[in-house]
Amino acid sequence: xxxxxxxxxxxxxxxxxxxxxxxxxxxxxxxxxxxxxxxxxxxxxxxxxxxxxxxxxxxxxxxxxxxxxxxxxxxxxxxxxxxxxxxxxxxxxxxxxxxxxxxxxxxxxxxxxxxxxxxxxxxxxxxxxxxxxxxxxxxxxxxxxxxxxxxxxxxxxxxxxxxxxxxxxxxxxxxxxxxxxxxxxxxxxxxxxxxxxxxxxxxxxxxxxxxxxxxxxxxxxxxxxxxxxxxxxxxxxxxxxxxxxxxxxxxxxxxxxxxxxxxxxxxxxxxxxxxxxxxxxxxxxxxxxxxxxxxxxxxxxxxxxxxxxxxxxxxxxxxxxxxxxxxxxxxxxxxxxxxxxxxxxxxxxxxxxxxxxxxxxxxxxxxxxxxxxxxxxxxxxxxxxxxxxxxxxxxxxxxxxxxxxxxxxxxxxxxxxxxxxxxxxxxxxxxxxxxxxxxxxxxxxxxxxxxxxxxxxxxxxxxxxxxxxxxxxxxxxxxxxxxxxxxxxxxxxxxxxxxxxxxxxxxxxxxxxxxxxxxxxxxxxxxxxxxxxxxxxxxxxxxxxxxxxxxxxxxxxxxx
Amino acid sequence: xxxxxxxxxxxxxxxxxxxxxxxxxxxxxxxxxxxxxxxxxxxxxxxxxxxxxxxxxxxxxxxxxxxxxxxxxxxxxxxxxxxxxxxxxxxxxxxxxxxxxxxxxxxxxxxxxxxxxxxxxxxxxxxxxxxxxxxxxxxxxxxxxxxxxxxxxxxxxxxxxxxxxxxxxxxxxxxxxxxxxxxxxxxxxxxxxxxxxxxxxxxxxxxxxxxxxxxxxxxxxxxxxxxxxxxxxxxxxxxxxxxxxxxxxxxxxxxxxxxxxxx
Numbered sequence: 140x141x142x143x144x145x146x147x148x149x150x151x152x153x154x155x156x157x158x159x160x161x162x163x164x165x166x167x168x169x170x171x172x173x174x175x176x177x178x179x180x181x182x183x184x185x186x187x188x189x190x191x192x193x194x195x196x197x198x199x200x201x202x203x204x205x206x207x208x209x210x211x212x213x214x215x216x217x218x219x220x221x222x223x224x225x226x227x228x229x230x231x232x233x234x235x236x237x238x239x240x241x242x243x244x245x246x247x248x249x250x251x252x253x254x255x256x257x258x259x260x261x262x263x264x265x266x267x268x269x270x271x272x273x274x275x276x277x278x279x280x281x282x283x284x285x286x287x288x289x290x291x292x293x294x295x296x297x298x299x300x301x302x303x304x305x306x307x308x309x310x311x312x313x314x315x316x317x318x319x320x321x322x323x324x325x326x327x328x329x330x331x332x333x334x335x336x337x338x339x340x341x342x343x344x345x346x347x348x349x350x351x352x353x354x355x356x357x358x359x360x361x362x363x364x365x366x367x368x369x370x371x372x373x374x375x376x377x378x379x380x381x382x383x384x385x386x387x388x389x390x391x392x393x394x395x396x397x398x399x400x401x402x403x404x405x406x407x408x409x410x411x412x413x414x415x416x417x418x419x420x421x422x423x424x425x426x427x428x429x430x431x432x433x434x435x436x437x438x439x440x441x442x443x444x445x446x447x448x449x450x451x452x453x454x455x456x457x458x459x460x461x462x463x464x465x466x467x468x469x470x471x472x473x474x475x476x477x478x479x480x481x482x483x484x485x486x487x488x489x490x491x492x493x494x495x496x497x498x499x500x501x502x503x504x505x506x507x508x509x510x511x512x513x514x515x516x517x518x519x520x521x522x523x524x525x526x527x528x529x530x531x532x533x534x535x536x537x538x539x540x541x542x543x544x545x546x547x548x549x550x551x552x553x554x555x556x557x558x559x560x561x562x563x564x565x566x567x568x569x570x571x572x573x574x575x576x577x578x579x580x581x582x583x584x585x586x587x588x589x590x591x592x593x594x595x596x597x598x599x600x601x602x603x604x605x606x607x608x609x610x611x612x613x614x615x616x617x618x619x620x621x622x623x624x625x626x627x628x629x630x631x632x633x634x635x636x637x638x639x640x641x642x643x644x645x646x647x648x649x650x651x652x653x654x655x656x657x658x659x660x661x662x663x664x665x666x667x668x669x670x671x672x673x674x675x676x677x678x679x680x681x682x683x684x685x686x687x688x689x690x691x692x693x694x695x696x697x698x699x
Numbered sequence: 700x701x702x703x704x705x706x707x708x709x710x711x712x713x714x715x716x717x718x719x720x721x722x723x724x725x726x727x728x729x730x731x732x733x734x735x736x737x738x739x740x741x742x743x744x745x746x747x748x749x750x751x752x753x754x755x756x757x758x759x760x761x762x763x764x765x766x767x768x769x770x771x772x773x774x775x776x777x778x779x780x781x782x783x784x785x786x787x788x789x790x791x792x793x794x795x796x797x798x799x800x801x802x803x804x805x806x807x808x809x810x811x812x813x814x815x816x817x818x819x820x821x822x823x824x825x826x827x828x829x830x831x832x833x834x835x836x837x838x839x840x841x842x843x844x845x846x847x848x849x850x851x852x853x854x855x856x857x858x859x860x861x862x863x864x865x866x867x868x869x870x871x872x873x874x875x876x877x878x879x880x881x882x883x884x885x886x887x888x889x890x891x892x893x894x895x896x897x898x899x900x901x902x903x904x905x906x907x908x909x910x911x912x913x914x915x916x917x918x919x920x921x922x923x924x925x926x927x928x929x930x931x932x933x934x935x936x937x938x939x940x941x942x943x944x945x946x947x948x949x950x951x952x953x954x955x956x957x958x959x960x961x962x
Contacts, residue, residue: 627890629917646717
C-alpha cells in the first residue's frame with residue numbers, strides 16, 4: 140500500500156520546498172487586489188451615503204441666518220487719570236473671554252426670557268401646545284411659565300456667538316424664515332445693549348453702596364484704633380514724666396551714693412556705740428532717755444527730706460546739680476546743728492539727776508539716731524529707684540511692640556479707608572459715565588440684514604461628509620468581513636487546517652460564473668441598483684406628487 | 700437565475716489556467732507513482748461541504764489525465780444525492796451508478812464514452828430507492844475491482860464528507876484521497892470536522908486542492924497578475940463545428956451526440 144500523505148517519499152529526488160515567506164504587514168498590491176475583489180461591495184456604502192445625503196439635503200428644513208456685528212470694549216474715551224479709576228483691567232480681556240462674556244449673557248435665562256417675550260415666540264402655537272401638555276403633566280407650574288421656558292430653550296439653540304477680528308463679536312440668529320432670523324437678530328442686539336447698560340449700572344451702584352457701607356465701618360475702626368494708639372502713647376509719656384531719676388547714665392552714681400550713705404551710717408553707728416557706753420558709765424545704769432520733742436521730730440523729718448533731695452540732686456544733670464548739692468549739704472549741716480541744739484535743750488530739761496556727761500551722751504545718741512534714720516531712708520529710696528529702673532529696662536521692648544502694633548492697625552485702617560473712598564469715587568464716576576451714555580461696553584457695528592439664501596443645509600458639508608463616511612464605511616465593512624468570517628484564506632492556513640499539503644490551487648474557470656447563488660454573487664450590484672432606483676423614485680415623487688400644488692399655494696397666500 | 704448550461708469541454712483549453720493547474724496536479728501524482736512500488740490508481744475526490752467544486756475538479760483532472768497524459772481514465776460520479784458530473788461532461792444522467800447498484804443496467808450501458816476517447820464516465824444515475832438502500836458497498840468494491848485492470852486512472856466524485864456517510868465507505872476501497880476546499884468560502888470549522896471524520900484514513904490522503912484561487916487567495920495565485928491569462932474561451936458551437944479536419948476526439952464527440960439523440 141502506498142503512503143499518500145507523504146508526497147515526497149524520497150527527499151533527495153525533489154528540490155526542497157522553500158518555507159512560506161512571512162506575510163508583509165503592508166502590501167499595496169494586496170490592498171489593490173482586495174479593492175478590485177470587493178469593488179462592488181466598496182461602492183455600496185458610498186452609494187448609500189451619497190443617496191442619503193441627497194435625500195437629507197432635500198428634506199432638511201431650510202434655516203436662514205442673520206447676524207449682527209457687535210463691538211465690545213468700545214468705551215468712550217475718558218481722561219488718563221480717570222481711566223485707571225473707571226476700568227483698570229479692561230485691556231486684559233482676550234477675544235475668547237469677550238465671546239464667552241457675550242455668550243453667557245445671551246444665553247442667560249433673563250436674557251432669553253426677555254427675548255422670547257419681545258419676539259412673541261412664547262405664543263408660538265407649537266410652544267403653547269407643548270406648554271399646555273407640560274402644565275397638565277406637572278401641576279403647579281402655570282402654562283405661561285412653561286411657554287416662556289420652552290421658548291427660551293428653543294431660542295437658545297438658534298443663537299450662535301462667534302469671534303471676529305479684534306474686539307468684534309458676531310451674534311447669529313437662525314430661523315426658518317429670513318424675516319424671522321433678522322427680527323431675532325435685531326432683538327438680540329437691542330436687548331443686549333439694554334441689558335449691558337442696566338447691568339453695568341447696577342454693578343457700579345452696588346459697588347458704590349458697598350463702598351459706602353464699608354467706609355462707615357472702617358471709619359469707626361480707624362477712630363477706635365487711633366484712640367487706642369493715643370491712649371497708649373499718653374500712658375508711656377506719663378510713665379516717663381513720673382519716673383525715677385536713675386537712668387543708664389547715672390545708675391553707677393546712684394550706687395555710689397548708696398555706698399557713701401552706708402559708710403557714713405557705719406561711722407555714725409560706731410560713734411553711737413561709744414556714746415551709749417559713755418552714757419552707761421555716766422548715768423549709773425539708767426536708761427537712755429527719749430528725746431522726742433515736737434520740734435526735734437520736725438527737724439528730724441526735715442533732715443530726711445534734705446537727704447532725699449541731696450540724692451536726687453546728685454543724680455540729676457551734673458551742671459545744674461553742683462550748686463544745688465552744695466546748698467543742700469549746707470542745709471543738712473545747719474539742720475543737724477539746729478537738731479543738736481534742740482536736743483541739748485530737751486536734755487537739760489530732763490527730770491532726774493543726770494550728770495552733764497550723761498546729758499551730753501544722751502544728746503549725741505538722739506542726734507546720731509536721727510542721722511542714721513535719714514541715711515537709712517536715703518539708701519532705701521536709692522535702692523528702690525535702681526530696682527524700678529531695672530524693671531523699666533526689661534519692659535521697654537514689649538511696650539515698643541505694642542506701640543508698633545497699634546500704629547500698624549491705625550495705618551491699615553487708614554489705607555483701607557482710603558481705598559474704599561477711591562472705590563466710591565470710581566463707582567460714582569462709572570455711574571456717571573453709564574448714566575450719561577458714555578460707558579457702553581457693547582455697540583452694534585453692523586445691524587442685521589435680511590438673508591437671501593439659507594445657511595443650512597449646506598450642500599458642501601453634507602456631501603463632503605457623505606463622501607468621507609462612505610469610503611470609511613466601505614473599508615470598515617470589508618475589514619470587518621475579512622476579520623469576522625472564519626474561512627480558508629491562504630494555502631498555509633489550508634495546509635494547517637487540513638493536515639495535508641496543498642498540491643494544487645485551481646482558479647475559477649474563465650467565463651464561468653462565480654461559485655454561489657446569483658444573489659450571493661451579485662447582491663452588492665443589486666443593492667446599488669435598488670438604492671439608486673429608490674433615490675430616483677424619491678426625487679421624482681418629491682417633484683411631482685408631494686410638491687405643493689401652485690394653486691393651493693396661491694389660495695393660501697390669498698387667504699393670508 | 701439559471702446558470703447557462705456549459706460543459707467542461709467548452710472551456711477546455713490547453714492554455715487555460717485551470718487546465719494548467721490540473722496538469723500540475725497530475726504531474727505531482729505521476730511523480731509519486733514513479734517513486735512507489737504500488738502506485739495509487741483509484742482516487743477519491745471529496746470535500747467538507749457541498750458546492751466547493753469537487754465535481755468540476757474531478758472531471759477536469761480526468762479530462763487532463765486522458766487528453767494530455769494519455770491515460771485510460773474512468774471517472775465515476777458517486778454523489779447519488781446531488782449529482783453534477785454528467786452535466787459537466789455533457790452526458791445523460793442515466794443509466795449510471797445507481798442503476799448498476801440496483802442491477803437494472805449493465806456495466807457496458809452505464810459506462811459512457813466522452814468527447815475524449817481515452818476518457819470514460821459513469822454518471823450517477825437516478826436511484827429508485829433511497830440512496831442509503833441503493834448504495835451497496837460490496838457491489839461498489841466489486842465494481843472497482845472490475846475496473847482496476849481496465850483503466851490507468853480512476854477518479855471518483857464523492858459527496859461531501861461531513862453530512863453524508865458514503866464517502867467514508869468508498870474511501871476504504873480507494874487508493875488515495877484528494878480533499879477539495881474552496882478558498883474564501885469553506886468554513887474552517889467544517890474543515891476541522893472533516894479532518895476528525897477522516898482521521899482513520901489519514902494515511903490515504905494524497906493532498907489537498909484549493910479551489911477558487913482567483914477570488915479566495917492572494918493576488919499572486921491569480922494568473923492574470925502575471926499576464927498569463929488564457930485566451931477567450933470558445934463557444935460550444937465552435938468546438939462542435941471545427942474548421943480543421945476531424946480528429947479522433949471529434950469522432951468520439953459525434954458518437955456521443957448520436958447516443959444522446961438516440962436517448
